[in-house]
Structures are given as structure tokens and as C-alpha cells.
Amino acid sequence: MELLRPRLLAVSEELGESELASLKFLSQEYVPLRKLEAIQNAQDLFEALREKGMIEAGNLSFLKELLYRISRIDLLVAHLGSSREEMERELKIPGRARVSAYRYLLFQLSEDVTKDELNYFKFLLGKELPKCRQNPETITMMLDIFIGMEKKGILGEDNLSILKRLCAEINISLLKKIEEYELNLIAALRRVFSKLHFAVAEHRDLTAEGMRKTVDTYRCEDHKDKDCFVCCILSHGKKGSVYGVDGQEVPIQELTTSFTGHNCCSLAGKPKVFFIQACQGESFQKGVPIETDSVEQDSSVETDARLQFDCIPAEADFLLGMATLQDYVSYRSRREGTWYIQALCQHLEYSCPRGEDILTILTAVNQEVSKKSCSQNAQKQMPQPSFTLRKKLIFPVN
Incomplete structure (x- = not known):
């Protein structure tokens, strides 16, 4: 820490009052607001971040990101040995950005x-x-x-x-920035799944009946020349259901069972993947302290998405990725997912070219989302994948 202090002091001495306010604002996910409000200089802010493990002698990535976000590239170069180009590359890697979008x-x-x-x-x-x-x-x-x-x-x-x-x-230009932010995640879904060779169709602002009709349309299609079906739903919801724009609910099970082997024969034996971004209740999740974090993954199933001609359960080959556990809220925009969908898109785009299977990717998504907190009251979110997949599912890029 002694070698780190001079560098932090050098950075702090070159930050103005407005820049300190910006750094405090961008750090709200990690330092309680009450403590931030009492901080009067950058040295105290850096000390608070150090206490939270966000600044360490061997890891200055968050400090680098903060300086990059407020456009103090000169300090980034002079005191932290980084650059604009390096930060742009770093922040494209899933999970590296610690300041929320x-x-x-x-x-x-x-x-x-x-x-x-x-x-x-x-x-x-x-x-x-x-x-x-x-x-x-x-x-x-x-x-x-x-x-x-x-x-x-x-x-x-x-x-x-x-x-x-x-x-x-x-100022209408401010509104346009917010709308671009809200649309970015739908655009990210389209971009990611297009890269994965899916034929992408988008349906917005559906009523409950509209959701049922849309699902029924795809249920009745002939998917014999397709290898996989993916459905992403971004909406409000409650336990076991999602809402249409008319406020009427549709049970999630009703949507998924439309594609069982009995109801959609041409998808029998093929992966059917659902990603649901919606609250599943009104309770709030709280964090608990842990000393270590180890996740073991089983990767013993061979890769194959071809149609099988064995007799299999009608409910086989489903994957349901929920943004949150039952009974709990999730954090999202009005129509677009935020924490979950953003992490999902980033990890799909980053990991699919590396040949990682979907369950490994969703484990990484769980890890990233679980680290986030709602700044005002330390509320958490825990996604929940469940599946009846019989084989490892990998989305090829090439």
C-alpha cells in the first residue's frame, strides 16, 4: 500500500471539485451515499474505495475506469500507466466495466x-x-x-x-440519449443472435393475447431445417407470469409448453431456449458476506444439436433463463432488460466465439449480476437458469 499512496496522492491533487463530485456519483454502487456525502477530497474517496476493495495495490482497474469515464486521460497516462485505447479494449470485455450503464x-x-x-x-x-x-x-x-x-x-x-x-x-436531445440507452439492449440482443446465425424477429408492445398469438405462430411453423429456437421476453411480471402491455398476465409455463415435443413436433429433440427479463414478485434480495466463491461446473455431455430419433420426454431440451428468482424483483428499464440482459448479451458475444457452452455462459452471467447492487439500499439480484437439456449446447459463430 505504501507504493500505492504516492500515486493516489498525485492523482487526487490534480482533480477539481466538480471532478470529485463526478467520481463520487460514479462510485455510488460501491460506497454508501451517506459516506460519500461526507467526503470532501479525492484522497478520502480513494480511501473509502480501498476499504471496499475497489482500489488495491495490484488492481487499479476501477480507478482507471473512473478516470476514463470523466475524460481525465492525462491522469490515466501519467500516473496509472494506461491509455484511452487500452481502456476501450478493457471495457469491451464482459464484466470488466464496474460503473453501471x-x-x-x-x-x-x-x-x-x-x-x-x-x-x-x-x-x-x-x-x-x-x-x-x-x-x-x-x-x-x-x-x-x-x-x-x-x-x-x-x-x-x-x-x-x-x-x-x-x-x-x-432539451429533446437529452431525451434521445435516454431512449438510445433504453434501446441499446434490444439492439444488443438482435446483434448477438444475428452473429450466432439466428433469424431474428422482433415483436414490441404486445398485449397478453398478442403474446399468445405470436407464440402460437412460431409453434405452428415448420422448424425441421432449424437447429434451435430462442425466445427472449422483456416485460413486467409476477411469480410465474409475465404481463402484456394491457396489464393482463400470461403464465410462463403456458409459453414454454407451447413448444414441447407434443405441441411443436418439428422442434422435438432440439434446444428450446427462453430468456425472461421480468420481475417475479415484489420482494427485495439482500446480500450476505462470503469469504470465498467457488463454482463447479459439469461439462461431461457431448456437443450436438441434431434431431434425435429416440423416444424422449416431451419436456426435454428446454432451457429457461430467468432474470431473477421467484418472488423477487429484477432491475430493468420499462421495456428492456438492464442488469441481466446486458450481462447476457455481453457474455454471449464474448464467450460463444471461444466455444463455451450456454450453461457455462449463464454461470458467468449469474456471477456478474450477483455482484451488482442497487446503490441506495444494497439490494441484489440473482438470475436463475433451469433446464432439461440432454446435451451441451454451444452456439457456433462460424
């Missing part, structure tokens, strides 16, 4: 807000955030607005509607 979005928005627009935000939020009305001079950055909105529960990874409404009224 949601928090980085807010930071980017704050950078684009002018002084006049900041005052307009304060005016429009006068009722929701009394401090904006009573002491507007104490709010000097858009990040202050975001923190206040999060404290009041009117802004979050799953709650962007008020912010979108305000941005639409104040």
Missing part, C-alpha cells in the same frame, strides 16, 4: 446540461425536491438533482419516466 448515462446527461437548463430542472422539480425551491443556490450540478431524485424514489434504473418527461420539455 445507468449511472454512466446520468453522468453523461449531467455533462450536457447547460446552466440555464439546470435552473429549469430546479424550477420544474420544486414540488418533488423542496430543496430546489428553498435553497436553489446549493444545487450547482445536475448530479445534485439526480441524487435528490433517487433519494425521493422518483428516479432509478427501472424508473426513468419522470426524467424523460422533464428532458422532453427542456
Whole structure:
């Protein structure tokens, strides 16, 4: 640690007040907000991050990412021996980015807000955030607005509607950035599965009946020349069900059983994969401390996705990847998944070219999502895959 302190001191001495505020905001997933609010200098922030294991003598990746995010490439080069190009390569690797896409979005928005627009935000939020009305001079950055909105529960990874409404009224380009963020994950799904040689079709804003009709359409198709069927559902939900846009529920089992060997003969013996991004209840998961983390994986089944002519159970060859456990919430945008779908897309894109099977990939997704926390109250999320696959499933890229 003694060799590290001079480097941290050198970095801290070159950071301004607004940059410190930005670093504190981007660190909220790892340091409690109450503690962050008491920090007055970068040295104290680095010490708080060190206590949380985010800065270590042999691992400065998070500090490098923070400096990269706030565009202090000069400090990255001079004191940490890295570069913009190196960070761009690093952050493309699944699980390497520790600043959430949601928090980085807010930071980017704050950078684009002018002084006049900041005052307009304060005016429009006068009722929701009394401090904006009573002491507007104490709010000097858009990040202050975001923190206040999060404290009041009117802004979050799953709650962007008020912010979108305000941005639409104040600056339409800010709204477009939020919409691009929301669409990125659907685009990522399309990009990833196109690379994996799937014929991709997208169906948006379906009612419950629309979901049933869409599923029935694919159930009735002839899949004899296909090797696998994948269905991704991004919606709201409750235990065992997902909702259509009309608020009516559809049991997940109803959707999956449409493709059993009895109901869809041309998919018999072929993998049928469902990824469900939806809450499965209203409970919140809490984290527990552990000393070590070991996950053993069984990879003893041979690779093959061809149709088998043995007599097999009608329910064979299914994989159901749930964003969260039953009874618990998941963290998502209004229509697009966030933690789970983002991690899923990243690991599919990174690991499929390396020949890894889907269960190994989903284990890595579990690991990544389990590390994340909802910043205000340390709430967690644990995805849950379940399967009746009879063979290892690998998506070939070439």
C-alpha cells in the first residue's frame, strides 16, 4: 500500500471539485451515499474505495475506469500507466466495466446540461425536491438533482419516466440519449443472435393475447431445417407470469409448453431456449458476506444439436433463463432488460466465439449480476437458469 499512496496522492491533487463530485456519483454502487456525502477530497474517496476493495495495490482497474469515464486521460497516462485505447479494449470485455450503464448515462446527461437548463430542472422539480425551491443556490450540478431524485424514489434504473418527461420539455436531445440507452439492449440482443446465425424477429408492445398469438405462430411453423429456437421476453411480471402491455398476465409455463415435443413436433429433440427479463414478485434480495466463491461446473455431455430419433420426454431440451428468482424483483428499464440482459448479451458475444457452452455462459452471467447492487439500499439480484437439456449446447459463430 505504501507504493500505492504516492500515486493516489498525485492523482487526487490534480482533480477539481466538480471532478470529485463526478467520481463520487460514479462510485455510488460501491460506497454508501451517506459516506460519500461526507467526503470532501479525492484522497478520502480513494480511501473509502480501498476499504471496499475497489482500489488495491495490484488492481487499479476501477480507478482507471473512473478516470476514463470523466475524460481525465492525462491522469490515466501519467500516473496509472494506461491509455484511452487500452481502456476501450478493457471495457469491451464482459464484466470488466464496474460503473453501471445507468449511472454512466446520468453522468453523461449531467455533462450536457447547460446552466440555464439546470435552473429549469430546479424550477420544474420544486414540488418533488423542496430543496430546489428553498435553497436553489446549493444545487450547482445536475448530479445534485439526480441524487435528490433517487433519494425521493422518483428516479432509478427501472424508473426513468419522470426524467424523460422533464428532458422532453427542456432539451429533446437529452431525451434521445435516454431512449438510445433504453434501446441499446434490444439492439444488443438482435446483434448477438444475428452473429450466432439466428433469424431474428422482433415483436414490441404486445398485449397478453398478442403474446399468445405470436407464440402460437412460431409453434405452428415448420422448424425441421432449424437447429434451435430462442425466445427472449422483456416485460413486467409476477411469480410465474409475465404481463402484456394491457396489464393482463400470461403464465410462463403456458409459453414454454407451447413448444414441447407434443405441441411443436418439428422442434422435438432440439434446444428450446427462453430468456425472461421480468420481475417475479415484489420482494427485495439482500446480500450476505462470503469469504470465498467457488463454482463447479459439469461439462461431461457431448456437443450436438441434431434431431434425435429416440423416444424422449416431451419436456426435454428446454432451457429457461430467468432474470431473477421467484418472488423477487429484477432491475430493468420499462421495456428492456438492464442488469441481466446486458450481462447476457455481453457474455454471449464474448464467450460463444471461444466455444463455451450456454450453461457455462449463464454461470458467468449469474456471477456478474450477483455482484451488482442497487446503490441506495444494497439490494441484489440473482438470475436463475433451469433446464432439461440432454446435451451441451454451444452456439457456433462460424
